[in-house]
Every structure is written in C-alpha cells, then in structure tokens.
Amino acid sequence: MGRTIREILENQPNLSRDRLIPILQEIQDEVGYLSEEAILLTAEFLKLPTSKLYGVATYYDQFRFEPRGRYHIRICRGTACHVEGSLNLLNELEKILKIKPGQTTRDGLFSLDIVRCIGACGLAPVMDVNKEYFTGFSIQDVGQILKTYRERELL
Numbered sequence: 001m002g003r004t005i006r007e008i009l010e011n012q013p014n015l016s017r018d019r020l021i022p023i024l025q026e027i028q029d030e031v032g033y034l035s036e037e038a039i040l041l042t043a044e045f046l047k048l049p050t051s052k053l054y055g056v057a058t059y060y061d062q063f064r065f066e067p068r069g070r071y072h073i074r075i076c077r078g079t080a081c082h083v084e085g086s087l088n089l090l091n092e093l094e095k096i097l098k099i100k101p102g103q104t105t106r107d108g109l110f111s112l113d114i115v116r117c118i119g120a121c122g123l124a125p126v127m128d129v130n131k132e133y134f135t136g137f138s139i140q141d142v143g144q145i146l147k148t149y150r151e152r153e154l155l
Contacts, residue, residue, distance in 0.1 A: 020053070096146055
C-alpha cells in the first residue's frame with residue numbers, strides 16, 4: 001500500500017505555504033485525489049485555513065476531489081474535435097454514464113474528464129480510456145465502446 005497523507009506531509013523537506021501546490025500534487029499522485037482528510041491534514045500541517053487550500057485546489061484543473069473510476073475517460077474538446085462533434089459525444093457519454101465531467105459513476109467503474117487537446121487533431125474526434133485511444137468515432141459508437149469496458153469487468 002502507498003504512503004498515507006500524514007507520511008507525505010511529515011516527509012516534506014520544507015513544509016511551508018510556498019510548497020502548497022507541490023504538496024497537493026504529491027498527495028493526489030499517491031492517493032488518487034484530494035479527500036476531505038487530505039485538505040484538513042494539509043491545512044493543519046501548514047497552519048493555513050482550509051478555505052485557502054480549497055481556493056487553490058479548485059482554481060487549478062489538475063486537482064480532483066473524488067477518486068477516478070477504474071476506466072478514466074478523457075474526451076478532447078479542442079478546436080478540431082469540437083468541429084467534428086465532440087460536444088455531442090460528450091453529451092452522449094454524460095447521458096449513458098449519468099455523470100458530468102469531473103465525476104465518477106456510482107459503481108466506480110468510469111470517470112469522465114474534458115481535455116483541451118489530446119494532440120491528434122487530424123484524427124478528430126478523439127477520446128481516450130486509460131490511454132487507449134479512440135479516433136474518428138461517432139455518437140453511435142459511444143455505447144459500444146462503454147459496453148466493451150463493462151464486459152472486461154465480467155472476465
């Protein structure tokens with residue numbers, strides 16, 4: 001098992017408010033997200049109000065407040081993907097999964113995020129699931145893609 005939040009904080013070389021973002025990044029890298037416990041302990045160690053930590057963590061897109069699903073879906077919303085219908089694909093994902101970007105399904109199987117560019121504009125629209133890329137797909141393909149991942153859970 002990985003390090004605990006307390007171990008991460010206790011092993012900081014320079015525990016100061018200047019290190020807030022790197023500390024939050026390290027906690028998220030180890031734990032997977034910033035839990036309420038992580039925010040409270042970090043605030044206590046840095047002697048900062050929790051509102052300050054939440055303010056910083058909510059300002060940056062990189063921080064999450066709930067765990068990712070087993071299958072992390074990232075849908076590109078860059079210009080080329082937008083032109084090729086990624087908004088409709090996003091809407092379909094939200095409808096099927098019953099979640100919004102930044103959320104995880106109740107069963108913990110899927111999480112959904114928007115990215116500004118995956119870097120494969122010529123293959124738009126683009127989506128990845130745990131770094132497995134889907135390109136040039138249509139709204140009709142979304143359900144089948146998700147079904148494939150659900151079936152993997154049955155094996």
